[in-house]
Amino acid sequence: MKNSKLKLNATKTEFIIIGTVTQRAKLDGFFPTHILNQSVTPAPSVSNLGVNFDESFNFKQHLSKTCRCYFYHIRDLHRIRRFFSFSVAKTIATALVSSRLDYCNSLLYNTANKDIARLQRVQNCLAKVVTRSPRFLARCRFKKSLHWLPVHYRIIFKICTISNQALASKQPTYLNSMLSPARNSRE
Structure with missing residues (x-):
């Protein structure tokens, strides 16, 4: 993003970690993380092209x-x-x-x-x-x-x-x- 001179908008940035409860619990210590001086955490569900994806991927x-x-x-x-x-x-x-x-x-x-x-x-x-x-x-x-x-x-x-x-x-x-x-x- 820095090379392309792009700025991260933390209010619009979403990401999700998909897995079982125990798999996701192993990653809890990594969040919130900082990207380009912005704090981001995984969302429980995200929407992409009208489809809602949740953490357990069960729809x-x-x-x-x-x-x-x-x-x-x-x-x-x-x-x-x-x-x-x-x-x-x-x-x-x-x-x-x-x-x-x-x-x-x-x-x-x-x-x-x-x-x-x-x-x-x-x-x-x-x-x-x-x-x-x-x-x-x-x-x-x-x-x-x-x-x-x-x-x-x-x-x-x-x-x-x-x-x-x-x-x-x-x-x-x-x-x-x-x-x-x-x-x-x-x-």
Whole structure:
């Protein structure tokens, strides 16, 4: 930073140490640290490109925040749903909530099933609002009419899509270097 004549803004600088409680406790003696005459300490959670990362890397805080945001939009859609046709309601639901369910969802690949179930409840609630289904109707009926994959399969689909694009275009190189196409055992 000194060579580039940059100044550190301690109020805007954040960093996080990710690990177990015992791993993080081993580093407690190193903080606060001083960088360019500014005191900085690790934050318990940081946000990067709309994703909240916490110290234990379990995404619980991120899921809580996003589910709260999703339900806010679902309540708004529920209030005005009667004024729209099915196709318009489906488009609005996709724009407001479903597209956000897919944003960075590949990070949630090995997240606990109970946390993925929270996102599935969001999708189920959204589907009921769009289809104007009764509260206790079986889930399979209204989800089939929307052609929406369950959240777990959306995550897998996203990872497969990214992997396929990386293999096909050889871009980005850092990702392409970690992948190798499957070989047919009969060759």
